[in-house]
Amino acid sequence: TQLLEQSPQFLSIQEGENLTVYCNSSSVFSSLQWYRQEPGEGPVLLVTVVTGGEVKKLKRLTFQFGDARKDSSLHITAAQPGDTGLYLCAGEGTDSSYKLIFGSGTRLLVRP
Amino acid sequence: DAGVTQSPTHLIKTRGQQVTLRCSPKSGHDTVSWYQQALGQGPQFIFQYYEEEERQRGNFPDRFSGHQFPNYSSELNVNALLLGDSALYLCASSLGNSGNTIYFGEGSWLTVV
16 A cells, blocks of 8 residues: 655744655655645645656745655745645555545644 | 536535535546545545546445546445544546546535534
8 A cells, every 4th residue: 555654744934934845655656746725625736746856846846756756845945924735745656546645734834 | 617616515414314425527627536535634535437437446435436427527425424424525637547637626525413
């Protein structure tokens, strides 16, 4: 069974600080996606990483896929209150599975 | 262009009852997946429908069943509701096989009392 572990579970930081969220597994994934979910809404896709070692940037967000495609990280520079939300990583298995395997999420609060 | 729409948005049911949740996929999408998200957890895959057939199923009991209609819309049915079935039920749509972007609806909040 493929599992994804996210850390930390909760993060409360001051506006302007930097942070990193981690997503780890003992299994290889063909791709890994990062979502952001706000209360009362469904997850919204931020980025998909496919190649081992890949780095993608989305404004102040930097996403990295591990060389072995077993882990990923999300780094936010100069966090803003608008970044507050639940960040979820999700992996697509290598077994031609159609399902996404989600981590349990990191709840981020950015205080003004 | 409407995204994924789900109904109802909130509902309360009693233990032992049955519930039906509905989903209309994003325009042009032919694949619908259902996920259960308990409070404080990430979504868990229930099943996926493609061409009106259940293509893959997660670790959920037979009390959870579904259907996909010719217009690609889908229903999720849960029988003999348990308190533990209380969760946000998310519908996600995509086009064809894996690798294409998945879009989620806002979900249906189910509370079982």
